Amino acid sequence: MTLAGLYIHIPFCRSRCSYCDFATGLYQGELAETYVRAVVKEIGSSQNAGARVDTIYFGGGTPSLLTPDQLDRILAKVHREFDVDSSSEITVEMNPGTVTHDQLRAFRSLGVNRASFGAQTFDDAELAKLGRSHTTADTFKTFHELRAAGFDNVSFDLIAGLPGQTLEGWQRNIEHSLALQPEHLSFYLLEVHSGTPLADHIRRGLQPVPDEDLAAVMYEWMIERATAASYEHYEISNLSKPGFGSRHNTKYWTGAPYYGFGCSAHSFDGHGRRWSNQRDVMQFVESIEQGASPIVDEQLLSPADLRAEALFLGMRMMRGVDLREYSELFGVDLRAEHRDDLDRFREAGLVEFDGDLIRLTRNGALMSNEVFAAFV
Numbered sequence: 489m490t491l492a493g494l495y496i497h498i499p500f501c502r503s504r505c506s507y508c509d510f511a512t513g514l515y516q517g518e519l520a521e522t523y524v525r526a527v528v529k530e531i532g533s534s535q536n537a538g539a540r541v542d543t544i545y546f547g548g549g550t551p552s553l554l555t556p557d558q559l560d561r562i563l564a565k566v567h568r569e570f571d572v573d574s575s576s577e578i579t580v581e582m583n584p585g586t587v588t589h590d591q592l593r594a595f596r597s598l599g600v601n602r603a604s605f606g607a608q609t610f611d612d613a614e615l616a617k618l619g620r621s622h623t624t625a626d627t628f629k630t631f632h633e634l635r636a637a638g639f640d641n642v643s644f645d646l647i648a649g650l651p652g653q654t655l656e657g658w659q660r661n662i663e664h665s666l667a668l669q670p671e672h673l674s675f676y677l678l679e680v681h682s683g684t685p686l687a688d689h690i691r692r693g694l695q696p697v698p699d700e701d702l703a704a705v706m707y708e709w710m711i712e713r714a715t716a717a718s719y720e721h722y723e724i725s726n727l728s729k730p731g732f733g734s735r736h737n738t739k740y741w742t743g744a745p746y747y748g749f750g751c752s753a754h755s756f757d758g759h760g761r762r763w764s765n766q767r768d769v770m771q772f773v774e775s776i777e778q779g780a781s782p783i784v785d786e787q788l789l790s791p792a793d794l795r796a797e798a799l800f801l802g803m804r805m806m807r808g809v810d811l812r813e814y815s816e817l818f819g820v821d822l823r824a825e826h827r828d829d830l831d832r833f834r835e836a837g838l839v840e841f842d843g844d845l846i847r848l849t850r851n852g853a854l855m856s857n858e859v860f861a862a863f864v
């Protein structure tokens with residue numbers, strides 16, 4: 489049976505990065521405390537209380553800005569309201585320089601067993617351009633503190649395609665990362681969102697336009713280098729040492745249920761109903777304090793939507809989608825229905841077949857949006 493995952497959004501950061509369009513604001517102690525109380529209350533009134541879960545993910549924002557006591561209160565409420573599997577993966581996103589050794593030990597003793605670590609780049613000039621609040625020295629220091637506190641499942645976030653970033657600079661980033669031997673690597677191509685300071689800098693010519701072709705070369709180089717270093721490329725943007733794929737994120741790609749708490753958190757019941765919360769922190773807190781629902785959007789996916797989603801999310805996983813299982817589940821023979829598209833993609837070297845499995849090739853992973861568009 490597929491168990492559910494829980495996502496808890498912590499919308500506070502030490503400063504605002506120039507490219508960020510997430511639902512997050514500056515950390516203020518009093519607001520964080522009010523927010524934690526609201527999240528605990530929201531968990532207590534969940535429609536899905538009692539569900540069996542085996543992953544809990546604190547994302548943000550910068551959840552590592554929570555005090556151990558605040559994290560403890562949220563986790564204690566989760567354990568009271570949900571049937572939490574004893575082998576659950578419990579992840580906290582952490583930014584370098586935001587946690588002390590004592591705090592990490594306390595998180596670990598509360599059951600946190602995975603750190604998603606926002607390294608982003610090992611170049612101080614690039615960190616400064618991105619408005620990140622840490623330096624490379626902080627990255628090394630916090631990483632060693634994570635290990636000393638007993639974290640043996642650490643994921644690095646890295647961003648490629650930064651304005652002015654060279655292939656050599658990117659290669660140095662990867663070499664620094666591999667030398668530290670994290671269990672997991674998540675890789676993002678920089679997206680420039682309108683309304684962010686970075687978009688404004690680029691528009692005014694203060695920073696160069698990111699080079700998408702170069703970013704594609706960076707992607708291929710990273711996959712090649714990391715797989716040669718025994719990492720498995722298990723999802724378009726994710727690599728891990730064997731057995732360390734993100735169990736929580738895999739739920740998003742495989743149609744498992746997940747329930748989100750906190751502002752802007754999204755949920756899915758595993759059958760076709762999706763819903764999401766207020767994005768604004770204060771409006772979220774006010775809804776909860778007034779006993780109102782923080783849900784602002786709800787969608788019922790049609791069978792066709794569910795089918796398309798199962799395919800394009802499933803194909804993000806490099807193991808591919810089993811077409812026989814797919815046909816049993818949705819009553820559709822994809823090979824017959826999309827014969828022309830599939831032939832075209834196969835000839836172009838974007839997808840490959842292995843028995844009943846269809847999967848993206850490495851080139852296909854780079855052009856996944858084009859492939860997925862054919863099925864939506």
Ligand code: SF4
Nearest residue numbers: 501504505508548549
């Ligand atoms: S740390 Fe992450 S969430 Fe916070 S401002 Fe930077 S990119 Fe946004």
